Amino acid sequence: MNASRRTAPVFPEWPRYGDEERAGLIRALEQGQWWRMGGSEVDSFEREFAAYHGAEHALAVTNGTHALELGLQVLGVGPGDEVIVPAFTFISSSQAAQRLGAVAVPVDVDLETYCIDVAAAEAAITPRTRAIMPVHMAGHFSDMDALGKLSADRGIPLLQDAAHAHGSRWRGSRVGETGSISxxxxxxxxLMTAGEGGLVLFPDQASRDEAFLRHSCGRPPTDRKYFHQTSGSNFRMNEFSASVLRGQLSRLDEQIDTREQRAPVLRRLLAEIPGVVPQGRDERADRVPHYMAMFRVPGIGEQRRNELVDELVARGLPAFVVFRAVYRTDGFWETGAPEEGVEALAERCPNSEAIASEGIWLHHRTLLGTEQQMHEVAEIVADALGEK
Structure with a gap:
């Protein structure tokens, strides 16, 4: 590498951990029961996470994909139903519906926030639509005012994909206070991790009770004679994961505070670079945890974008290409795909196409750095972009 090239400062490592996780793992080990039916860590984590997010009911599960699948099951989604999802998202959003035999219907996203375009979602509704799945991309809330009205007017429930949205708020309301499953x-x-894991927040006890049955092979918690009341699978979280996540939750607020301070600085600096457009922010989202620092280089094209990411990585930045549009993956078409082909979907999802080919994201640990480091990050991006 040319010695004159700017290289990245040292950012905090990820995952972060400390005495809280160590104590939790020992606590889980020594309680003598390592699965949720006999231990206390999962139960405690569910209570703590629900309280932090303003929800009454929570269910911890094996991973975020299973959390989405379980939420859709509780909403009654099954074979032949349609679930509207953003075209620009991680593939789990669509596959959770497809694994249930439903059809995933991709719609475009907003070019500023990268979250679902509500008008596009409304236009995609058919008599078979059973749910709409907004994804809070990089921790930025989707337009919950417009989505809530659409849901109420059309009688179609929302399932919030909040995989990036731990600790988010929309107009003062936490995720669990928005009235829908998340x-x-x-x-x-x-933003919180035990390597793997997931959780579903529910607005009512009945939904949580059904989800518990389905995440535990249809078996109620008091059953001793194998009376499986519903179909289901084993999505139960173990005690060790929950103990680690309790420690992770204890430092989440402080980390969000830091990222909320750094993100506006980095966004301003990136916006000053010719040709760079950072992800926008809807100011009604009054607390954003910033799972990613995302930006686009309009017109760069996928190949040159990929080369730019490689250059940023070579200089020490934790940079990545963004997600592909879900319909541009082979896995999307294996089952539960709409009748439209790739190009037809691409034509009605121009913003998703643009973001997928022009977008770059920086790992959220970047935003745990110092304010001076935000200047250094922007200098590296500008320097690398000038060579492309």
């Missing part, structure tokens, strides 16, 4: 992920890169 699903979280604790995969290794997420």
């Amino acid at each position: 699903a979280f992920s604790f995969q290794n890169g997420k």
